Amino acid sequence: MGLFERYLSIWVALAIGLGVALGLVLPGLFAAVADLEWARVNLVVAALIWLMVYPMMLKVEPSCLRDIGRRPRGLALTLFINWLVKPFTMAALGLFFFDVVFAGLVPEADAEQYVAGMILLGVAPCTAMVFVWSQLTEGDPNYTLVQVSVNDLIMVFAFAPIAGLLLGITEIAVPWETLFASVVIFVVFPLVAGIATQRALSADGIARLAAVLKPASIVGLLLTVVLLFGFQAETIVASPGRVVLIAIPLLIQSYGIFAIAYGLARALRLPFDVAAPAAMIGTSNFFELAVAVAISLFGLGSGAALATVVGVLIEVPVMLSLVAFARRTRHWFPAPLERA
Numbered sequence: 001m002g003l004f005e006r007y008l009s010i011w012v013a014l015a016i017g018l019g020v021a022l023g024l025v026l027p028g029l030f031a032a033v034a035d036l037e038w039a040r041v042n043l044v045v046a047a048l049i050w051l052m053v054y055p056m057m058l059k060v061e062p063s064c065l066r067d068i069g070r071r072p073r074g075l076a077l078t079l080f081i082n083w084l085v086k087p088f089t090m091a092a093l094g095l096f097f098f099d100v101v102f103a104g105l106v107p108e109a110d111a112e113q114y115v116a117g118m119i120l121l122g123v124a125p126c127t128a129m130v131f132v133w134s135q136l137t138e139g140d141p142n143y144t145l146v147q148v149s150v151n152d153l154i155m156v157f158a159f160a161p162i163a164g165l166l167l168g169i170t171e172i173a174v175p176w177e178t179l180f181a182s183v184v185i186f187v188v189f190p191l192v193a194g195i196a197t198q199r200a201l202s203a204d205g206i207a208r209l210a211a212v213l214k215p216a217s218i219v220g221l222l223l224t225v226v227l228l229f230g231f232q233a234e235t236i237v238a239s240p241g242r243v244v245l246i247a248i249p250l251l252i253q254s255y256g257i258f259a260i261a262y263g264l265a266r267a268l269r270l271p272f273d274v275a276a277p278a279a280m281i282g283t284s285n286f287f288e289l290a291v292a293v294a295i296s297l298f299g300l301g302s303g304a305a306l307a308t309v310v311g312v313l314i315e316v317p318v319m320l321s322l323v324a325f326a327r328r329t330r331h332w333f334p335a336p337l338e339r340a
Contacts, residue, residue: 023233057194090122117307
């Protein structure tokens with residue numbers, strides 16, 4: 001492991017502090033960057049995530065994708081966690097904490113909004129950042145691509161009905177432009193670029209390019225953290241108590257979902273390079289979609305929008321802690337050559 005990876009938790013902590021500080025000192029700058037959007041996807045953050053995703057796409061071998069059907073258990077685990085477990089446990093945790101544990105600490109109307117935002121996070125499995133988490137755990141790039149792609153396809157049909165059921169809303173206007181833009185930016189573009197690079201360079205050339213991009217990917221991750229916390233610096237400072245209350249059930253959900261998925265992966269004897277990304281997908285969230293729907297349903301200044309933003313803020317530190325845990329426990333799983 002290089003210097004950046006070895007002390008990544010320290011760099012992230014510094015990036016969080018720097019983001020909050022800069023957001024308070026230069027609010028106009030961060031507001032201007034936040035306005036650089038296409039279909040509610042921030043273009044600056046998208047470029048940084050693309051920088052993190054592209055190196056993994058250099059490892060994707062399209063000819064190997066058909067082999068996924070021979071070991072379907074990792075894909076089945078991902079779909080089970082994302083669509084039959086995660087949304088409903090998120091709703092249950094939100095209701096338990098804000099109706100029971102935190103009862104009386106916040107007004108009932110605000111509590112309902114926070115729960116709604118948490119539900120929207122629970123129904124939106126990750127599209128982009130999971131490639132980063134998979135790369136950091138040395139996951140199988142071909143399998144990760146299939147897992148993300150199938151989840152995106154199911155999300156087109158399942159997001160609105162499940163969210164509507166849990167929110168008690170008969171109709172939800174899904175921001176299709178956000179969903180489409182995210183898939184194109186975070187999956188299609190880097191995949192095409194990766195395949196084109198493979199055809200243009202030799203194996204040695206690709207290896208050298210990957211070595212050059214590796215530290216750039218970590219820098220992209222840190223800059224993403226700075227931006228995300230800078231965007232919400234005023235909210236964090238203005239409502240720290242509310243942010244903490246929302247973060248508690250979200251943290252329990254994140255670590256709980258990972259524990260369930262990782263435990264099932266171990267029971268199924270999945271190889272580590274399939275098990276780790278499968279657990280990461282269920283733990284991470286498609287926060288662009290959740291934030292966009294929260295704003296469209298409840299408004300920009302709503303409690304639901306705040307809850308989705310808190311989900312954004314805790315995701316990177318939480319996922320990095322899980323990456324570290326997964327790397328330390330890879331010996332729990334069969335070697336990658338022992339295909340499930």
